[in-house]
Amino acid sequence: GTITDWKRCSKSLIYEYDVESVVQHHQLLSDRGFQALVYSGDHDMVVPYMGTLKWIRQLNVTLDEEWRPWNVDGQVAGYVEKFKNKQAYIMFATVK
Numbered sequence: 001g002t003i004t005d006w007k008r009c010s011k012s013l014i015y016e017y018d019v020e021s022v023v024q025h026h027q028l029l030s031d032r033g034f035q036a037l038v039y040s041g042d043h044d045m046v047v048p049y050m051g052t053l054k055w056i057r058q059l060n061v062t063l064d065e066e067w068r069p070w071n072v073d074g075q076v077a078g079y080v081e082k083f084k085n086k087q088a089y090i091m092f093a094t095v096k
Contacts, residue, residue: 021055022055023055023058023059026055026056026090027059029088030061030085030086030088031085031086032088033088034088035088035089035090035091036089036090036091037090037093038052038056038091038092038093039078039092039093039094040052041094041095041096042078042095042096043096049094052092053092056083056090056092059083059085059090060085061083061085062085063082063084064082064083064084064089065080065081067079067080067081068080068081070093076096077095077096078093078094078095079094080092080093
């Protein structure tokens with residue numbers, strides 16, 4: 001069906017602690033061989049997926065799997081690509 005009326009879950013976002021960057025945290029996890037899934041909404045205006053891709057690429061990772069769609073019930077639910085750093089992987093997914 002079609003959603004005709006969207007409801008906001010919150011009128012304002014209240015932050016008690018602001019994390020300006022997660023790059024160093026992900027670099028540490030990647031260097032230690034941890035796997036990570038990072039995701040963003042396709043139409044997220046607060047944290048756009050292009051910004052997420054930008055900081056992932058700052059980790060000096062190499063592309064392991066090309067950008068491709070992922071599906072649910074035969075419909076595209078988003079896109080995914082996989083990056084590699086030595087033994088660690090970062091899977092980046094967008095969600096529609």
